[in-house]
Each structure stands twice: as structure tokens, then as C-alpha cells.
Amino acid sequence: MKSKRVDAPLVPLAIALAAMLSIGAAVVWHQWLFWLVTVLLLICLGLYLNASWREQIIDETITYLHLSSDAQVLDLGTDQGNVLVKLAKRLTIPGHATGVEVGRKSAQSHNSLARAKDSLQAAAMADRASVQAADILNLPFKDHQFDGILIWMTLHQVKPTINRVRAVQEAARTLKSDGTLAIIDFRHFDEYQKILARLGFHDITVHQCGVNGWWGVPWLSTKILLAKRF
Numbered sequence: 489m490k491s492k493r494v495d496a497p498l499v500p501l502a503i504a505l506a507a508m509l510s511i512g513a514a515v516v517w518h519q520w521l522f523w524l525v526t527v528l529l530l531i532c533l534g535l536y537l538n539a540s541w542r543e544q545i546i547d548e549t550i551t552y553l554h555l556s557s558d559a560q561v562l563d564l565g566t567d568q569g570n571v572l573v574k575l576a577k578r579l580t581i582p583g584h585a586t587g588v589e590v591g592r593k594s595a596q597s598h599n600s601l602a603r604a605k606d607s608l609q610a611a612a613m614a615d616r617a618s619v620q621a622a623d624i625l626n627l628p629f630k631d632h633q634f635d636g637i638l639i640w641m642t643l644h645q646v647k648p649t650i651n652r653v654r655a656v657q658e659a660a661r662t663l664k665s666d667g668t669l670a671i672i673d674f675r676h677f678d679e680y681q682k683i684l685a686r687l688g689f690h691d692i693t694v695h696q697c698g699v700n701g702w703w704g705v706p707w708l709s710t711k712i713l714l715a716k717r718f
Contacts, residue, residue, distance in 0.1 A: 494537065494540050494541075499536060499703075499704070500533055500536050500537060500540075503529055503532055503533045503536065503704065504533055506529050507526050507529040507530055507533065510522050510523075510525045510526040510529060511523075511526050514526060532704040532705060533704070535699070535702045535703070535704050535705075536702075536703055536704040538700060538702075539700065539701050539702055539703045539704075539710060540703075542697075542700050542701065542710075543570075543574075544700065545672065545697050545700065545701060545710060545712070546570075546571055546574060546640065546672070547574065548712070549638060549670045549672055549712050550574055550575060550578065550638065552668070552670060552712070552714050553635075553636040553638065553668050553670055554636075554668065555575075555578050555579070555583075555635060555636050556583070556635070557578070557579055557580045557583055558579070558580065558581075558582055558583040559578075559579060559583050559635040559636060560583070560584055560586075560633060560634050560635050561575050561579070561583075561584075561585045561586070561634055561635060561636040561637070561638070562585075562586050562588065562629070562633075562634045562636070562637045562638070562659075562662065563575055563585060563586065563587040563588065563638055563640075564588050564590065564624065564627075564637060564638070564639045564642060564659060565588065565589075565590050565624075565639055565640055565641070565642025565643075566587030566588055566589055566600075566604050566619055567589065567600050567603075567604070568600060568603040568604055568607060569587055569603065569604030569605070569606075569607035569608055569619060570607060571587075571638060571640050572585055572587035572604060572607070572608065572613075572617055572619065573607050573608060573611045573613055573617070575617070575638065576608070576611070576613035576616050576617035577611070577613065579616050579617075580616070581615065581616055583616060584616055584617065584618070585613075585616065585617040585618075586617070586618055586619075586620070586629075586634075587604055587617065587618070587619035587620070588619070588620060588621070588622045588624075588627070589601050589604065589619065589620070589621045589622075590621075590622060590623070590624040590642060601619060601620075601621060604619040605619055624642070624646060624655045624658065625651060625654045625655055625658060626658065627658045627659070627661075627662055629662045630662070631661055631662065632661075632662070632663065632664045632665060632667075633662050633664070634662050634663055634664060634667060635664055635666075635667045635668075636663075636667055636668050636669075636670070637659050637662070637663055637667070637668075637669045637670065638670045638672070639659065639669075639670070639671045639672065639673070640672045641672060641673055641674075642673075643655060643656070643671060643673055643676065643680070644673050644674065644675040644676060649679070652676065652679065653679075653683055656680060656683045656684065656687075657683070657687065660684065660687045660689070665717055665718070666716075666717070666718060667716070668714060668715070668716050669684070669689075669713075669714070669715045669716075670712060670713065670714055670715075671712070671713040671715075672710060672711075672712050672713075673710070673711065673713075674701070674703060674708050674709060674710050674711065677694055677711055677713060680713055681694070681713070684715045688717055689715040689716065689717050690716075690717060690718065691714075691715065691716040691717070691718065692713065692714070692715045692716075693713070693714050693715075694711050694712070694713050694714075695711065695712040695713075695714070696709065696711055697709065697710040697711060697712065
């Protein structure tokens with residue numbers, strides 16, 4: 489059975505710890521307010537885990553890409569390869585999904601690559617997908633190489649702003665003129681839209697994911713940006 493990955497696991501851990509402390513305070517001081525705080529914290533924890541595990545959002549986004557079976561597609565920020573496997577399952581040879589781990593060259597990055605490769609092997613998708621490490625600011629791909637690009641919860645980690653601009657520019661460079669770029673994230677969407685508009689994208693839409701995309705609180709909500717030049 490495939491294990492579910494929790495994004496930024498220290499966040500739900502901190503919420504759970506706060507809930508435990510609140511329970512302790514409620515028991516010791518017999519204050520109903522602490523029980524209310526506990527309930528709110530547990531709701532936040534549930535919402536966070538739901539957003540982290542919400543594969544429906546990824547499936548919906550892949551559908552928006554309108555990939556043909558022989559498409560060339562890029563999963564930028566592939567991590568453990570779950571999204572890459574989903575993309576590969578939509579393809580038949582010579583279609584190919586390329587996953588890029590954009591973390592620093594560290595033990596953690598190497599572990600992510602190993603897990604992504606294991607995911608491909610376990611799903612029997614290694615014949616139509618591959619994974620590699622790369623610099624998100626200088627992607628090792630040709631201009632107009634991909635029919636579709638999906639970036640899942642990666643760009644908000646790129647800092648400062650000038651680097652995010654460069655990362656979006658690089659993704660746009662490798663996208664075919666009739667391809668679709670999809671960004672799933674919870675921050676900086678006004679910024680992404682302005683960058684893409686300057687790069688010649690005329691069809692840019694942002695979809696709200698609703699309560700299923702709430703990362704604990706409604707003001708940290710997952711959105712899907714879709715961009716096409718035509």
C-alpha cells in the first residue's frame with residue numbers, strides 16, 4: 489500500500505503539539521476556552537492533512553493539460569514521484585514524462601530521487617518516465633520541448649522574487665507554443681500572472697480549489713493556474 493506523504497510535516501506536527509498542550513491546559517485549569525482552542529486546532533490539522541493528501545486536485549489539473557498519449561510532459565518539482573506516475577499513466581510510448589527534483593544537491597535530494605525512481609518501478613512506468621536533478625533557474629532542456637508542464641507546490645519555495653521570475657521564465661522557455669503550463673500552489677498568483685503575461689501568454693486562468701485545498705486556514709488555499717499562449 490502506497491504511503492501518503494505530508495507536505496512540510498513540521499507544520500501539522502506543530503499543530504498537533506499545540507492541540508495536546510491545549511488539552512493539558514483544559515484538564516488542569518478546567519477552562520472551556522482551552523477545549524474550544526483544541527477543537528479549532530484539530531480542525532486546522534484535519535484541513536491541512538486533507539490538502540496535503542488531496543490527489544483529486546492533481547488529477548483535475550492533469551485533465552486540464554489535455555495531454556495526448558504521445559505527449560512530452562514535465563513534472564517540475566517531482567519529489568517522491570507520485571505526480572510523475574500519474575502523468576506517465578496518461579501516456580504511451582513515445583510519450584514521455586520527465587520528473588525534475590529541484591532541491592539542492594544534498595542527501596535529502598538524493599533520497600527524493602531514489603524514492604521517485606522506486607515509485608516509477610513499482611508502478612511499472614519506468615519505460616515512459618524518467619527522473620533527474622536539475623537547477624530550476626537553468627533547466628537542461630531545449631526550447632519548446634514539452635507539451636505540458638505541471639509545477640506542484642514548488643515555486644513558493646523559490647526565493648527571492650527575482651529567482652521565482654527566472655524559474656517561471658525557464659518553464660515557459662521549455663514549453664511548446666501550443667502547450668499548457670499548470671501551477672498548483674497557494675501563494676504569489678498575481679506575480680505568476682504578470683510574469684506570464686509579459687512572456688506572451690494570453691490565456692491565463694486561476695481556479696480556486698475550495699475547502700479541499702485549505703492548508704489549515706482559508707487564507708492559505710490551493711489554487712490552480714493554467715496558462716496558454718493562444
